[in-house]
Amino acid sequence: MxxxxxxxxxxxxxxxxxxxxxxxxxxxxxxxxxxxxxxxxxxxxxxxxxxxxxxxxxxxxxxxxxxxxxxxxxxxxxxxxVAYLPEAATLYPHLSAYENLDYFLDLAGAGVDQGAVDATLDRVALQAEARGRRMETYSKGMRQKVAIALALLRDTxxxxxxxxxxxxxxxxxxxxxxxxxxxxxxxxxxxxxxxxxxxxxxxxxxxxxxxxxxxxxxxxxxxxxxxxxxxxxxxxxxxxxx
Amino acid sequence: MIRELRFLLRDRAAMLWIALAFILSATAVTLGLAEVRQQQAELAEIDRLDRADRAQVLSEQSDWGGAAYSTFHLTSDPPSDFAFAALGQRDVSPWKHRIRMLALEGQIYETDATNPDFALTGRFDFAFVAALIAPLLLILLLFDLRSGERAAGRLELIEASGAGAKRVWRTRTILRVGGLAVALILPLWIGGAVAGTSVFTLLAAALAVTLYLAFWAWLSRTAGSAAHTGSVNLTILLGLWLLICAVIPAMLTQAIDGAVPLPDGGDIVLTQREAVNDAWDLPKDATMSAFLDRHPEWEAQSGIDRPFEWKWYYAFQQVGDQTVEPLSRAYREGRAERDRLVGFASLVSPATALQRGLERLAETDVRASLAYEARVRDYHARLRAWHYPNLFEDRDFSVKDADGLPAFDSGDAT
Missing domain, CATH: 3.40.50.300 (P-loop containing nucleotide triphosphate hydrolases)
Incomplete structure (x- = not known):
């Protein structure tokens, strides 16, 4: 071993x-x-x-x-x-999942294409139809999935x-x-x-x-x-x- | 930066405060332009009536003494092309006098402030909006910048996001300050274009406002903390606003007024009137002697043979001015000294500094007010210099000769 x-x-x-x-x-x-x-x-x-x-x-x-x-x-x-997922992470409610990911990944200096974003959101099982909606319409679980996707997309x-x-x-x-x-x-x-x-x-x-x-x-x-x-x-x- | 700009555009609360700044600035500029237009129209109308009245009065005269006594002459301090932004002393000090050949000082100070209430509250002009209201809006834009993210559970997420996190707060602050500056300055520049203000003046005003907002942004960043809740930050910053914009200026004004006492304008008027009235009972030689101290060139023609002669009458008018000269000088020097001290005091009161700066650009400050008074005195001196030969040489009156009466020069103001 x-x-x-x-x-x-x-x-x-x-x-x-x-x-x-x-x-x-x-x-x-x-x-x-x-x-x-x-x-x-x-x-x-x-x-x-x-x-x-x-x-x-x-x-x-x-x-x-x-x-x-x-x-x-x-x-x-x-x-x-390091990618960090805070407890009860609240991303921006007036932005969609796509927009939030785009914003925070840009903040982290991580260049990620749309294909990778969708693949990661598939991986965390966030419904495709919800991804363009404002996150204020999401359930707590859906918001958590986006936050997890963000941590994954940091690719750290x-x-x-x-x-x-x-x-x-x-x-x-x-x-x-x-x-x-x-x-x-x-x-x-x-x-x-x-x-x-x-x-x-x-x-x-x-x-x-x-x-x-x-x-x-x-x-x-x-x-x-x-x-x-x-x-x-x-x-x-x-x-x-x- | 573009991303943060889009972010800001979708922040409804921030956009509300910026829109409110635009509306308040536009309203202040519109009211300022309307006030200036009214003053210009008033001056134009008074000027027309003044000329007609003088022509009418002169046509009815038979000697120069009566002509000098009966004719009024309009003096004015027209608003500058930037006065709409900062009306300043124009609310509390006269900007027009109709004067005649009588003792002058009383004529200057018998005019009370046009709007004494404004001396207390200030007018809702651009300077008021920029110096007092803009910091409040900036506080509302910045107080919760970090504490709000902490309350929402995003602060650590943002700050743990690597290299870009450092610039987030700076970029957000710059965009909010910039947005507020644009919302304030854009109406000012449009107003400036309407009023024909010089580009230099508009740029200088924009620079002053931007520096002032930068000071408040720095203060908000320094006094506010992510460790506090938003309400604590807001309380601290509102307290600082009250201190800087209200308490410190009021205390400084109180201290300066106490340190530099001024005679009342009313004292000057009364003292001069008493001097003039007393002259009727004084020996004429006493009056003429005092007059000749200043005008020895008329000594040969200074004999008074009749009970009433115009040259004696105007001599005691001038002696009346000479009597209150110390009082009047003390008043002017006191105002100038107070203004100088307020200038120093504004180093610890940025709100006062901005208002003074804008009033300086608008030529509506104490200095401009005193300069107008000085121009009135100069003009009155020219009137006397023009009339004295007619009076002392006992020349025959002629309406045609009256065309040569000196005209008032309103200075550089447009």
Whole structure:
């Protein structure tokens, strides 16, 4: 078995928000081309970890690197190589899906042709007839699909996804999970934060369990199999140690 | 930039504020042009009546003393070709006087302000819209630029979008400031074309307005923060607007008025009238002596033999002016000093600076008002210089000779 070099390295990370410590020495690594799910309940520090990796929050201790770039010192390089899907991403409601994608891809300096846009919207299963409509007419799930398409179209080696299945129906969640697996197969690295135990076990090669700003357990997928949901669920709910 | 422009065009709230700026600017320019046209028409009509009246009065005279006493002469400060944009002192200081050979200072200051209410509230002209209303509209365009994106959950998405994210805020700010500037300046330039304003003046005004908006954009960017909510940003910026556009100018005006007290125009009028009235009871030699201090060339003809002679009458009119000279000079110098101090004070009040700049371009500022007064004094001095030989040499009156009466020069204004 070949061990891929880590695309993301978080080492003893301490972060405070509004003067209160949120992360207390979190450490984990995400191998390139793998899917890592950072699992935790509300207030565990999942989104704080992502925002720190994007350079929006400064570590008060420890370090974090994305593709060898220190997130605190080389934020621009990190953001250039990372696609970010915020939780409940709200694109511009007065623009259509096409217009939103065109706008944000231009912002990112990503030249994408119409064929690639349609192919990606097919991939996230957004109905063709809706793509030219203003997004204010979309359901929450449809808006989330456009945001996911945007992250995919950035065509970056690393994707940071914050609660990506929020608002999706069960069918769409299954489609999304398959999509994330295919990204990994393409060699892209995915770090997703979620509180969905089942979803995390479906897609992740490794799960890190975060509780109150501390990494309290990690779970690796056995060769050729998925992580056991029951084990993770027990650890997540505190009924047994991981 | 094109993409952001299209984006702005689809932002209904932003377009509403920009459209409102255009409507307010167009309204102010239209009202200004109407006011200037009315003043021009009024001056043309008064000029026509003034000439007819003078011809009629002169035709009925039998001596130069009576002619000088009875004939009025119109002096005026016509509005400049940019006055429509900033009416300034024209609302509170006289821009026309009909004067005659009597003591002058009282004639200048007996005319009260045409619209004293405007001295308090200001007129709804372009300068008012640009200096006071435009910052409010700019605040409404910019206060929520980043905090609004944060509230909508897009701020991190935009800023994590790589290289282009850095220019988003700059481009959006420039387009909003530019849109507002165009909405304000376009009606001004159309008004300028109608009024025949010089290109230089219009460009200078546009530059002043653009710099002023750039200051407010900088302030909005500096004082507003993505970390605050939109309502907090709006509260901070409205507080700054109130401070910069209302509180600081009012405090500075109060301080300057206190530091540089002025005599009342009414004091000048009363003092002069008392001096003139008292002259009837004074020994004629006393009056003539004071007069000859200024006009020694008439000493040989200064003897007064009869109970009433016109040369004595006009001599005590001039002595009346001499009596209030210190008061009048203090008044003028005080106004000029206050204006100078307001100029310094405008360094900390950009709203005042813009209004002063536009009034300077429009020649409606205190300096222009004082210059008009100076032209009236010069003209009155020429009238005296023209009449004194007739009076002191006791020349025979002739209507034909009256054609040579000096005419008032209204200066460079159109």
């Amino acid at each position: 070949t061990i891929a070099a880590p695309a993301i390295v978080v080492d003893d990370l301490h972060v405070s928000r509004a003067g209160s410590p949120v992360l207390h020495g979190v450490s984990f690594e995400v191998p390139a081309g793998s899917v890592y799910a950072l699992l935790g309940g509300n207030g565990a520090g999942k989104s704080t970890t992502l925002l720190t990796l994007l350079g929006f929050l400064q570590p008060s201790g420890g370090s974090a690197r994305v593709l060898e770039h220190n997130v605190a010192a080389d934020t621009a390089a990190v953001r250039q190589s 080696p690393v994707l940071l996804l914050d609660e990506p299945t929020s608002g999706l129906d069960p069918v769409a969640i299954d489609e999304f999970n398959a999509l994330v697996r295919s990204l990994s197969d393409e060699g892209r690295t995915v770090l997703m934060v979620t509180h969905d135990v089942y979803g995390a076990c479906q897609v992740a090669d490794r799960i890190g369990l975060l509780r109150r700003g501390r990494m309290v357990g990690t779970f690796d997928a056995p060769e050729g199999a998925r992580i056991d949901t029951e084990t993770v669920h027990s650890a997540f709910t505190g009924r047994s140690a991981a």
